[in-house]
Every structure is written in C-alpha cells, then in structure tokens.
Amino acid sequence: MIRDDLAAAVAAAVGRLGGDPAVPVQLERPARREHGDWSTNVALVSAKAVGRPPRDLAAELVADLAAAPPAHVDRVEIAGPGFVNFHLAPTWLHDVLRTVVTEGPEGYARPDLGGGRRVNVEFVSANPTGPLHAGGGRWAAYGDALVNLLNRCGYRADREYYLNDRGVQMGLFGASLAARKAGTDLPEGGYQGVYLEEWAAEMPDDVDPVEWGYARVRQDLRETLDAVGVHFDTWFSERSLLDSGAIDATLAELAARGVTYVADGATWLRSTDFGDDKDRVLVKSDGEYTYLCPDIAYHRDKFARGYDQVIDVWGADHHGYVARLVAGVEALGRRREDVEVILGQLVTLKRDGEEVRLSKRAGTMVTLAEVVDEVGVDAARLTFLLQSLDTRQTVDLAVISSKAMENPVFYVQYAHARICSLARTAAEAGVIRRPLADVDLRVLVEERELDVLRVLAELPDTVVGACTERAPHRVTTWVRELAGAFHGFYHDCRVLGEGVTDEVTQARLWLVESARIGLGIGLDLLGVSAPEQM
RNA sequence: GCCCCCGUAGCUCAGCGGAUAGAGCGGCGGACUUCUAAUCCGACGGUCGCAGGUUCGAUUCCUGCCGGGGGCGCCA
Structure with missing residues (x-):
C-alpha cells in the first residue's frame, strides 16, 4: 500500500537526519486537494524533541526525500506550520484499482485485527413477552453489522439472543394471555397489546398459557428477525441455566472465591471490590434470584463455551446495570476487558411529526415487522445504520416509508x-x-x-x-x-x-x-x- | 446529588488531535436526441452550546457551566 511505502520512506529520511526513529510516522489524506494526496506531520511532532523549528526539519526532510522519491511521488512540499505534503501521480490510484480488482470482494479491505479470536455478540435480547417493536430494529441492524465487521476483520464472531424466559414478566405475560382468552380483567401491570387478543384467539383451551405464549413469541421473534435478515447462531434460554445447575454452580464458584457474603438473609456480591458503587444482591431473602444472578451465570457460560471476548449491546436505559455485570464477570476471574458493553441511545418513533410512545405493556406499539413490511429490509436496515449509536435516533415512519429521496x-x-x-x-x-x-x-x-x-x-x-x-x-x-x-x-x-x-x-x-x-x-x-x- | 449520551447549516446528521468544518433533505437557479434524471451541476446557508485549560495546532482531549435525553432497586 502506498501509505506504508511513504511512511517507510519518511521514517528512513528521519533516521538519516538524526531524528528519533521511535516517533511513529503518521500519513493522512489532507482534506484539501492543494495539500496533496498524502501528508505527514512528523516535523511538527518531533520538532520539540529535536529542539528545532518544525519548518526547518520539514525542509530537510523534503530535500532528503527529493533525492530519491518513492514510487508515484511527483513532488514533495512544505506547507503551513511544517506539514510535508506528497503530491502523487494518478498512477497511485491506478494501483488502487488493481488492488481492488485483484483482491476482489473477499480479499480487499479485509484486515486481520482479530487473529481468529472468538467473540460472542449478544444483541436485541428483548423480553419474550411480545413482538419486537420498531425501535428494536436499531439493535438488530447494529448487532448484525457489527458481527459482519468483526468477521471481516479476522475475528470469529457469533450472534446470540438471550431469552429471559423465567421470572416475573413471563408469569405476567402468561396471565395476561389467559385473561384475554377468558375475557376477564388483566392482572395488575399486565400486558395490553393488541397482539395478545390475536394470540389469545389462536390459543387452544387445554394449554399452559405461559408455555404456549412463550412458543408463540419465539416464533414471532424468529419470523421478524428473519425478515430483517438477522440470523442468530444461538438462542440462549435463561431457564436452561436453572435446569443445568449453572446458576448454583456460579454461586458456588463466587463463594469459593470469597467474593460473596450473606447479610439480612440475602446473598450479596462484593461488587464494590470490582468497581461498582455498591454491593449487589444475588439471592434475595425470599430465596429468589435477582436478575443479576443468572446473568452472571450466563456470562460465565459464554466464556465456558470458548469465547475469548463477550460483547453485549444494550439500550442506554440499562446504563446503571453495566458496573455490576462487569463486576460480576471480573469476580469470576475474567479480565474486565473480556466483557464489553455497548450502550446505544434509544430510538424515538414519530409518525407525521408526532411522537409514538413505545410500550409493550401499554400496547401502543409499532412493531418492527410492520415497519419492515412497509418499507422493506434494505431501507429499514440502512436507516438504522445511518447514525452513530451515541445519537438518539428519531425515525419518522412517514419519511422512511415514503420511498422518496430522503x-x-x-x-x-x-x-x-x-x-x-x-x-x-x-x-x-x-x-x-x-x-x-x-x-x-x-x-x-x-x-x-x-x-x-x-x-x-x-x-x-x-x-x-x-x-x-x-x-x-x-x-x-x-x-x-x-x-x-x-x-x-x-x-x-x-x-x-x-x-x-x-x-x-x-x-x-x-x-x-x-x-x-x-x-x-x-x-x-x-x-x-x-x-x-x- | 452522582453516573452515561447528546448539543455542528432552516431540518436530519457525518467529521479517526491537523491546514479555509462537510453530506443529505428542504428552499433558490440550472442540465436529459447518447451506457437507468431514483442522476448531475451552481449559488445561498456556520460565534462547531458557553467559558477556561492542555497542545506547535482543539469541532475533536480535560475541567466547569447551560440546555436536552437516559440511568442510579432484595424490578426486569
């Protein structure tokens, strides 16, 4: 690559001029055309150490480089405070063309950053109590593209969906379904979505509403995610952690490591020893696990499955949960950089300029399936991947569905x-x-x-x-x-x-x-x- | 009170410590007898929230303040 050639030439010249060869040579593409095709700031960076004005250094560099210019170089100039700018013949771009064609779709732009390291990327992971809402498309598109990127860059990355299929919400969901079916009042805090009416109508009489509903949700999630082109390698069930004894094994391991204690009838994790601002309960005084407890067991399981690194993609509303999860992973003896939590700002949905509140429980939701159906996979995905995850995204349904130039x-x-x-x-x-x-x-x-x-x-x-x-x-x-x-x-x-x-x-x-x-x-x-x- | 994200053109947003800060959309003015006009070109449009600091150099890094969003449970 041309940049490596230029950098090597500059480094050699710096060496001949008695500069510090340890200073890394940065080559960048200037924003302005008249500043050439490539530019380096070595003269600016090393001026202080050498104790000489940057422009003097730059002048010597230019003279040295002019004696035996690297390939494609037309001329080298000093500019501004001491930049060294390379003006190249178009032939360097012809080489780019050759490289692209020769390396092809598989080979071009395939840097090996990962060295085959295995990465688990968990994303979406919405509670299995209803369809994915439109905002969830952001996590689906993002996580999927991130895995693509990791795989292109030499990692072996997998997609994983965590199903929170036990606990309070599942019970509430089943009860809501049963109530819809029976035509009775919804339980306190129950789910009111229209989809529940449809599903209740589908549900046979002689089934367990929780189990039937859970299967129905999984089918829906799978269909929706298929429609957005996201295919998970693993759908991981929280229940399986209980069934396999992984939660108790995790608690035992934590206890053996001396990072838990019992107080007020509850089992606590010494998460403050690992950077959290307070200790966290793992087992409540009534004997139930907190959400955190199986989650630590879950992350332990991922590492046990051979992943070198684990990435979780969460909504920013889970910000307060990061420290304790990372503490939990560290308490198990993993390095804290082995787990990475990516927080993304939430999506605000608008229809004709008016905000649409998304609440699965209140039932005022626009589903991802509807959006994809309306605008197509490509438009939906590109829309979600238009902006940084740090930006709170506003998606106007009227805009993405108008097949216009917007x-x-x-x-x-x-x-x-x-x-x-x-x-x-x-x-x-x-x-x-x-x-x-x-x-x-x-x-x-x-x-x-x-x-x-x-x-x-x-x-x-x-x-x-x-x-x-x-x-x-x-x-x-x-x-x-x-x-x-x-x-x-x-x-x-x-x-x-x-x-x-x-x-x-x-x-x-x-x-x-x-x-x-x-x-x-x-x-x-x-x-x-x-x-x-x- | 503490923690995280954001504040850049009328709107939505890019911008990997570099030189005179960009794109799309909207509005204005142009370009189709020729490979797809879902395209192209031009002009207009900016105190990069404010104030300090670090640096040869700050939209970018640090601190404080202002404004918006989110979070701080033996909830999930």
Whole structure:
C-alpha cells in the first residue's frame, strides 16, 4: 500500500537526519486537494524533541526525500506550520484499482485485527413477552453489522439472543394471555397489546398459557428477525441455566472465591471490590434470584463455551446495570476487558411529526415487522445504520416509508444498479473486457474517475475504524460517498459508445468493476442488498 | 446529588488531535436526441452550546457551566 511505502520512506529520511526513529510516522489524506494526496506531520511532532523549528526539519526532510522519491511521488512540499505534503501521480490510484480488482470482494479491505479470536455478540435480547417493536430494529441492524465487521476483520464472531424466559414478566405475560382468552380483567401491570387478543384467539383451551405464549413469541421473534435478515447462531434460554445447575454452580464458584457474603438473609456480591458503587444482591431473602444472578451465570457460560471476548449491546436505559455485570464477570476471574458493553441511545418513533410512545405493556406499539413490511429490509436496515449509536435516533415512519429521496438507500442501490446495467449494455454491444494486465489504466486521468478511486482507497481504513470503534455507521457514510463519486463519474464520463476510444472504454470498464466490488463489500457489511437493477 | 449520551447549516446528521468544518433533505437557479434524471451541476446557508485549560495546532482531549435525553432497586 502506498501509505506504508511513504511512511517507510519518511521514517528512513528521519533516521538519516538524526531524528528519533521511535516517533511513529503518521500519513493522512489532507482534506484539501492543494495539500496533496498524502501528508505527514512528523516535523511538527518531533520538532520539540529535536529542539528545532518544525519548518526547518520539514525542509530537510523534503530535500532528503527529493533525492530519491518513492514510487508515484511527483513532488514533495512544505506547507503551513511544517506539514510535508506528497503530491502523487494518478498512477497511485491506478494501483488502487488493481488492488481492488485483484483482491476482489473477499480479499480487499479485509484486515486481520482479530487473529481468529472468538467473540460472542449478544444483541436485541428483548423480553419474550411480545413482538419486537420498531425501535428494536436499531439493535438488530447494529448487532448484525457489527458481527459482519468483526468477521471481516479476522475475528470469529457469533450472534446470540438471550431469552429471559423465567421470572416475573413471563408469569405476567402468561396471565395476561389467559385473561384475554377468558375475557376477564388483566392482572395488575399486565400486558395490553393488541397482539395478545390475536394470540389469545389462536390459543387452544387445554394449554399452559405461559408455555404456549412463550412458543408463540419465539416464533414471532424468529419470523421478524428473519425478515430483517438477522440470523442468530444461538438462542440462549435463561431457564436452561436453572435446569443445568449453572446458576448454583456460579454461586458456588463466587463463594469459593470469597467474593460473596450473606447479610439480612440475602446473598450479596462484593461488587464494590470490582468497581461498582455498591454491593449487589444475588439471592434475595425470599430465596429468589435477582436478575443479576443468572446473568452472571450466563456470562460465565459464554466464556465456558470458548469465547475469548463477550460483547453485549444494550439500550442506554440499562446504563446503571453495566458496573455490576462487569463486576460480576471480573469476580469470576475474567479480565474486565473480556466483557464489553455497548450502550446505544434509544430510538424515538414519530409518525407525521408526532411522537409514538413505545410500550409493550401499554400496547401502543409499532412493531418492527410492520415497519419492515412497509418499507422493506434494505431501507429499514440502512436507516438504522445511518447514525452513530451515541445519537438518539428519531425515525419518522412517514419519511422512511415514503420511498422518496430522503432515504439514501435508493441513492446507493441505484449506483450499484447502474453499474450492473452498464455491464449488461456492454455485453449486449459485444464489448468484451480484456484481462486487466492488458489494459492501460493510465488513460484514467479525469477528476471524476480519480474521485471514485480515491474513495475506494479509503475502504480498508474505514473498515478498520468501523470495527475498532464499533461504529458500523462509518461504513454507511463511506458507501454513500462511493455512490456519490460513482454517480458523478457516470454523469460525466461515458464508458461505451462512439467518441470513446477502445482504450478508455477498457480502462473505464475496470474502473466500474472496482466500484462494483467496493460497493458490494460495503453493502454486504451493512446487510443491505446490492440490486442488479431497479 | 452522582453516573452515561447528546448539543455542528432552516431540518436530519457525518467529521479517526491537523491546514479555509462537510453530506443529505428542504428552499433558490440550472442540465436529459447518447451506457437507468431514483442522476448531475451552481449559488445561498456556520460565534462547531458557553467559558477556561492542555497542545506547535482543539469541532475533536480535560475541567466547569447551560440546555436536552437516559440511568442510579432484595424490578426486569
């Protein structure tokens, strides 16, 4: 890669000039075109240590580099307070094209960050007491894309859904179902959703409402998540922890480690020893487990299944729960960095500008299934992956369902469809793309052409950043940029037809192919389809 | 009171310590006899909430304040 070549050249020059070779050389793409194609700040960074003005250092660097410029380098300049800017010949972008095509959809932008480490990503995990509401789509799309990113970056990541299938809520759910069926009053705090009426009507007379309802919910969850294209590797049942004795085994292990104690008839975890602000009850004085207790057993189980790292994706409303869960994991002897909790801000739903309160119990809900049904998987997923998880997202149902331009999914998919259409037209016209090695890419000199390649060049960095920062939305941003660059190219540069020389047609066909590969990689990471026509 | 997230163009949001802060949408003005106009181009639009600090350099990091959202149970 060009950056590594430039960095190596700069490091060597720094060494020859008596600078500190330990200072890492940073190469970045300047925001402004006149600042060149690549820029380094070594002179700024090491000026103090060397005790000389940064511009003097930069001048020496430039002189040294000019003696034997690295490949593709046209000229090297000093700018501003002491930046060293590299202006490259377009050939560096032609190399990008070759790399993209040669490495292909499988190989390009596939950095090995994970080294095969196994990661368990748990997400959605809504209580099995009703359908997923529309806001849950954010967790579904996010978790799924995050796993895609991890897997692309050399981890072995799995998707997991935790079913809280025991406890108070389940009982309440079953009782609500039974009451609906019998036409009696709902229990105190019961579930009022319309879906309960439908399900009660389906429910046979001679069944346990909790069990029947639980099965019904799982079916619904599975169908909905299938419809959003999210397929979990594991559906983990909280009950199974009780049945297998894992909860008691966990309590025994914690006791053996001396991190629990009994007070006021309850069993407590010394979570303050692990960074929590107060100790937490694991077993209540009435003998029941708290929510935390099986949850610690659950995380112990994940590690027992061979995962090196565990990631939980939760809504920000669970913020107060993080410290005790992490404390619990640490109390079991794991390193605290082995468990990572990602908190996302909740989704506010609006319909025609008016907020729709989402409450499963109150029953005023818009289901995820309805939204997907209305707008389609692709629009739904891309919408949820448009913004950082730290931003509270407002989704106006009227907007995403209007198939209008407000929704960027069409913009991006249209670019892909155009690419495929171009390939079809070429085939119909009998234009055969020659092997890349036989094509002269140096005819690609138009800014529109080079812009496409500039964006493609950034994909590897984007993937790394999106993965390490747990920020799939960066891929969304990138995909929109590539689509924009492609549309501009498409508008200004003809690939086929009279007035275009054979050389240019050939080179542009490969340019289009590289864009197809890049767009495909990005959309695949997001779980959004890349249509061949629209 | 303590903890977390947010505050950037009219709206929704990008922005990985760098140079003159970007995109989409809306509004305004343009471009289709040619590979898909679901596209493209132009102009307009900003005290990056406020005040300090660190730094050669801060929208970005730190502290305080203001505003919005969420959380602080032997609930789940």
